[in-house]
Amino acid sequence: MSSVSLGKSPIPKKQWLSHDDTSAFFLLLPVAAVLFAVAVFPIIYSFYISLFDLKLTRPHRVPFVGLDNYLTVFADPHFWDAVLRTVTFSVTSVIAISVIALLVALLLNEDFPGRKFLSAVLLIPWAIPYVANALMWKWIYDSNYGALNGILYQLDFIDRYMVWLGDSEKTLMLIANAFVWKEVPLAAILLLVTMKSIPADLYSAAKVDGANGLRRFFHVTLPALKPGFMLVILYESMMAIRHFDLFFILTEGGPADASHVVAWRIYVETFRNLSFGTGAAMSYILAIATLALSYVVIRSLGKKV
Amino acid sequence: MARIQFKHITKTYAGGAPAVDTLNLEIKDREFLVLLGPSGCGKSTTLNMIAGLEDPTSGELWFDDLDVTYLPPHKRDVAMVFQSYALYPHKNVYENIAFGLRMRKVANDEIERRVRDAARKLEIEHLLERKPGQLSGGQRQRVALGRAMVREPAVFLMDEPLSNLDAALRVSMRAEIKHLHAAMGTTFVYVTHDQAEALTLADRIVVMQNGVVQQIGTPDEIYERPANIFVASFLGSPPINYLHGKLKQNGDHVSFVNDNVRFALDASTIARIGSRPEKVVLGIRPEDVQITTAGGNVIEGLVDSVLPVGSDRFLGLKINGSDFFIRVGKEARFAEGERIAFSPVPERVHVFDGDSGKNIAGAS
Amino acid sequence: MATSSSTARRNRAIGQNLRAAGLALASIVFLIYVLAPVSWLISSSLQQEAALTSVPPQWVPEEPHLDNFRAIFSAGEEEKVTYETRREADTASGGFIPSTAKNLLPAMGNSFIVSIAVVILNLIVAVPAAYAIAKIRFYGRSASIYGILITRVIPDIALIVPFFLFIRNLGLLDTLTSLVITYLAVTVPFSVFILVSYFEQLPDELDKAARVDGCSRIQTMTKVFLPLAAPSLVALSLFAFLTSWNEFLLALMFTQTAASQTLPIIVASFTSDFTISFSFINAAGVLAIIPPVILAIVFQRYIVSGMTAGAVKG
Numbered sequence: 001m002s003s004v005s006l007g008k009s010p011i012p013k014k015q016w017l018s019h020d021d022t023s024a025f026f027l028l029l030p031v032a033a034v035l036f037a038v039a040v041f042p043i044i045y046s047f048y049i050s051l052f053d054l055k056l057t058r059p060h061r062v063p064f065v066g067l068d069n070y071l072t073v074f075a076d077p078h079f080w081d082a083v084l085r086t087v088t089f090s091v092t093s094v095i096a097i098s099v100i101a102l103l104v105a106l107l108l109n110e111d112f113p114g115r116k117f118l119s120a121v122l123l124i125p126w127a128i129p130y131v132a133n134a135l136m137w138k139w140i141y142d143s144n145y146g147a148l149n150g151i152l153y154q155l156d157f158i159d160r161y162m163v164w165l166g167d168s169e170k171t172l173m174l175i176a177n178a179f180v181w182k183e184v185p186l187a188a189i190l191l192l193v194t195m196k197s198i199p200a201d202l203y204s205a206a207k208v209d210g211a212n213g214l215r216r217f218f219h220v221t222l223p224a225l226k227p228g229f230m231l232v233i234l235y236e237s238m239m240a241i242r243h244f245d246l247f248f249i250l251t252e253g254g255p256a257d258a259s260h261v262v263a264w265r266i267y268v269e270t271f272r273n274l275s276f277g278t279g280a281a282m283s284y285i286l287a288i289a290t291l292a293l294s295y296v297v298i299r300s301l302g303k304k305v
Numbered sequence: 306m307a308r309i310q311f312k313h314i315t316k317t318y319a320g321g322a323p324a325v326d327t328l329n330l331e332i333k334d335r336e337f338l339v340l341l342g343p344s345g346c347g348k349s350t351t352l353n354m355i356a357g358l359e360d361p362t363s364g365e366l367w368f369d370d371l372d373v374t375y376l377p378p379h380k381r382d383v384a385m386v387f388q389s390y391a392l393y394p395h396k397n398v399y400e401n402i403a404f405g406l407r408m409r410k411v412a413n414d415e416i417e418r419r420v421r422d423a424a425r426k427l428e429i430e431h432l433l434e435r436k437p438g439q440l441s442g443g444q445r446q447r448v449a450l451g452r453a454m455v456r457e458p459a460v461f462l463m464d465e466p467l468s469n470l471d472a473a474l475r476v477s478m479r480a481e482i483k484h485l486h487a488a489m490g491t492t493f494v495y496v497t498h499d500q501a502e503a504l505t506l507a508d509r510i511v512v513m514q515n516g517v518v519q520q521i522g523t524p525d526e527i528y529e530r531p532a533n534i535f536v537a538s539f540l541g542s543p544p545i546n547y548l549h550g551k552l553k554q555n556g557d558h559v560s561f562v563n564d565n566v567r568f569a570l571d572a573s574t575i576a577r578i579g580s581r582p583e584k585v586v587l588g589i590r591p592e593d594v595q596i597t598t599a600g601g602n603v604i605e606g607l608v609d610s611v612l613p614v615g616s617d618r619f620l621g622l623k624i625n626g627s628d629f630f631i632r633v634g635k636e637a638r639f640a641e642g643e644r645i646a647f648s649p650v651p652e653r654v655h656v657f658d659g660d661s662g663k664n665i666a667g668a669s
Numbered sequence: 670m671a672t673s674s675s676t677a678r679r680n681r682a683i684g685q686n687l688r689a690a691g692l693a694l695a696s697i698v699f700l701i702y703v704l705a706p707v708s709w710l711i712s713s714s715l716q717q718e719a720a721l722t723s724v725p726p727q728w729v730p731e732e733p734h735l736d737n738f739r740a741i742f743s744a745g746e747e748e749k750v751t752y753e754t755r756r757e758a759d760t761a762s763g764g765f766i767p768s769t770a771k772n773l774l775p776a777m778g779n780s781f782i783v784s785i786a787v788v789i790l791n792l793i794v795a796v797p798a799a800y801a802i803a804k805i806r807f808y809g810r811s812a813s814i815y816g817i818l819i820t821r822v823i824p825d826i827a828l829i830v831p832f833f834l835f836i837r838n839l840g841l842l843d844t845l846t847s848l849v850i851t852y853l854a855v856t857v858p859f860s861v862f863i864l865v866s867y868f869e870q871l872p873d874e875l876d877k878a879a880r881v882d883g884c885s886r887i888q889t890m891t892k893v894f895l896p897l898a899a900p901s902l903v904a905l906s907l908f909a910f911l912t913s914w915n916e917f918l919l920a921l922m923f924t925q926t927a928a929s930q931t932l933p934i935i936v937a938s939f940t941s942d943f944t945i946s947f948s949f950i951n952a953a954g955v956l957a958i959i960p961p962v963i964l965a966i967v968f969q970r971y972i973v974s975g976m977t978a979g980a981v982k983g
């Protein structure tokens with residue numbers, strides 16, 4: 001074996017791209033192609049459309065309007081109402097999710113018989129489709145025959161059946177409840193994984209220092225959970241802001257606009273009013289708001305994604 | 306079976322100082338070359354460049370008459386043993402060893418022959434069906450060696466392969482690696498930070514620091530005639546002792562003087578000294594001293610600690626506040642606080658330039 | 670503070686009992702929180718409409734029956750709904766099954782086809798990309814991973830307009846293909862992300878060993894890293910499958926007829942029709958829940974282990 005080079009191909013001279021760079025290029029080509037076609041291009045195209053007054057009701061006349069669509073949207077008070085509702089919904093949901101997920105994670109962090117069973121059960125809300133979640137809660141909230149009415153009536157909290165989803169004061173919170181129920185598992189898993197990576201030595205040191213259970217929770221567990229919480233808050237607020245499915249199935253934006261959030265508004269504008277230009281503008285505003293929100297949260301996180 | 310040449314090789318990572326700075330080195334065919342230095346000195350980077358795992362930023366790398374500078378690793382005839390062994394967890398031992406041969410499309414019966422042969426030599430025949438996860442550290446190390454051996458490569462690379470083993474195993478494995486080298490007759494390039502390992506195994510040693518070669522030479526050369534203070538400090542355990550001071554000329558006599566010590570250098574030492582800088586550093590290895598009686602041309606100190614190490618005995622001295630270690634016989638008995646006097650063996654005194662650190666009493 | 674050892678032992682026993690009681694209580698609360706809504710759904714699907722509409726409701730069905738489910742499975746063979754049969758059927762007393770019921774099972778089939786296709790495409794596309802990002806130091810590496818993740822920050826709503834026009838112009842409205850393509854945008858970034866996290870935890874020296882042993886970059890990926898990434902691949906497939914199966918908004922945009930409608934769409938169409946019997950709707954809901962829940966529970970251990978490689982011995 002006197003030759004030190006194998007294969008018949010000539011020895012490569014200094015190339016512009018090394019073997020590594022070339023390999024990387026080909027390995028990334030499929031992903032780049034797919035994402036360009038179905039993500040990058042639509043994002044750019046969406047912005048392009050938002051600069052035109054495109055209404056499918058009169059598809060042949062499409063004047064260029066520049067940023068007018070955006071101005072129309074910003075000037076519309078109904079839009080700002082929707083923003084307020086979105087913010088209310090999101091903030092309430094994220095807080096509820098964080099608290100409940102923390103409790104669940106604390107429970108599942110303990111070692112006890114039946115824990116595996118509980119972990120499996122935890123996955124159920126996460127796994128089911130949003131539409132199934134929606135119809136389940138719709139049935140529970142039903143004014144005539146729903147379980148919520150049933151329980152409260154049987155326990156004598158109310159003396160006759162009430163309207164739930166149809167009551168504009170309660171609608172948003174009821175939808176938030178359904179949303180929270182479905183989102184808790186993932187948040188709990190994220191927190192649990194973070195919890196498990198807390199070195200046991202920290203707890204030992206705290207015990208030796210004389211800290212009881214509650215103290216250990218506040219001084220060891222909670223601070224160490226900070227990155228987990230940041231991730232949960234970031235992810236869940238992004239999910240809450242854009243959420244659509246529940247609003248479509250439970251209330252269709254009603255009653256009387258009580259649950260008319262930005263995501264719903266975009267749908268209505270685009271597919272019911274058929275005004276694609278303003279719909280695109282609104283969705284771009286939402287996209288930028290989401291980007292800004294993620295940037296802010298990631299910056300305060302201080303580490304890279 | 307290959308001569309490796311580094312021609313002005315430099316490797317820089319984005320925005321940093323060079324990991325390897327203008328390396329010019331010729332590794333002879335069949336020699337056992339050790340790259341020695343502290344972590345971060347560039348030795349692993351150099352090894353990776355021989356393997357092709359990293360490309361140099363500038364310069365050329367030649368195997369015999371072939372310019373392999375940009376040849377990818379799978380096209381080079383090189384085998385490598387890693388510090389963490391890097392065995393394929395999902396394959397059993399047989400397949401781990403055979404993998405390189407399969408990739409090179411060697412015939413199945415040839416693979417069988419070579420794998421069994423290597424397994425027998427390494428005494429791991431009974432492990433061939435097991436997976437790496439079921440083996441001990443020492444066993445995994447042998448499998449890693451086997452994997453490299455069966456390839457019968459032109460160059461055999463080893464990146465700190467013994468660092469994860471316990472001390473006793475390390476010593477016996479060193480002997481095995483030396484035998485392996487003799488049996489295979491291949492060029493070996495070995496990376497380590499352990500100077501004892503380097504001295505035991507190498508035909509030649511390359512000492513590196515911060516990407517720059519400090520000295521290339523045989524173990525004897527490096528140990529006896531270190532090129533500078535860094536090399537002198539790096540080899541030898543316990544490390545060499547230093548005295549900082551000046552040289553004073555007194556007619557024919559030259560003395561070394563500092564605040565605590567006044568010591569006349571003898572003629573042979575003086576003859577070796579090339580230049581007369583302002584400041585000098587005297588280097589004396591712990592084993593290069595003789596205990597004498599006080600008075601006369603000696604260095605005196607106070608015994609600060611007694612350090613028996615089983616086969617030997619060392620004394621930690623304080624020479625007016627600074628530490629100095631000397632070796633005394635195993636049976637010698639000294640007490641803490643005792644005053645003793647010693648003189649260094651003249652031929653073994655090292656003299657370094659106080660500013661540059663270079664050895665000025667070098668020669669040959 | 671001198672306590673006798675028996676007091677200490679007693680205190681310890683009390684503490685342990687308290688803990689056990691606390692855990693039991695918390696577990697029960699947890700189980701109620703998660704299982705109560707679902708159990709009610711299942712229970713309602715097993716009841717007659719009359720039982721369902723009583724006040725207060727029957728929590729556990731007195732006469733459970735599978736009529737609703739039978740209706741779903743045999744819906745395609747039902748006779749035409751005539752004026753007479755329609756008048757007979759009354760949401761309060763009988764069961765009115767919509768004619769679209771027969772689309773439920775085919776819709777499930779559509780969901781299944783789309784989900785599987787998305788999983789396969791995810792694997793093909795994400796694995797090479799993840800290997801390259803995790804193990805090759807190439808120019809543009811961090812830009813790549815950030816770029817891939819950023820595409821998911823944009824809400825789906827923001828994409829419906831361009832997607833709709835894009836799909837319509839390609840003539841792909843009302844086809845499963847439109848769903849498969851658009852679902853890739855939704856699933857690929859996360860797939861790449863979890864695979865990269867996993868690969869990064871596999872030792873670099875394994876990669877080096879393979880390359881010195883004679884593997885090109887692509888061979889290293891297929892012969893060494895792919896086999897080791899099995900848990901992560903399972904997790905990836907699970908996530909991609911569930912996301913596709915559960916997706917609603919895009920399917921709403923692109924599908925118009927039963928030819929391409931997926932399960933969430935059909936189920937959603939029932940809920941907006943007030944003449945349909947509740948027990949039937951709930952049965953449809955149960956049917957929609959079963960496959961994803963089974964999948965999630967069967968593969969649950971891969972969900973976390975697919976993202977953290979743990980100790981890979983080699």
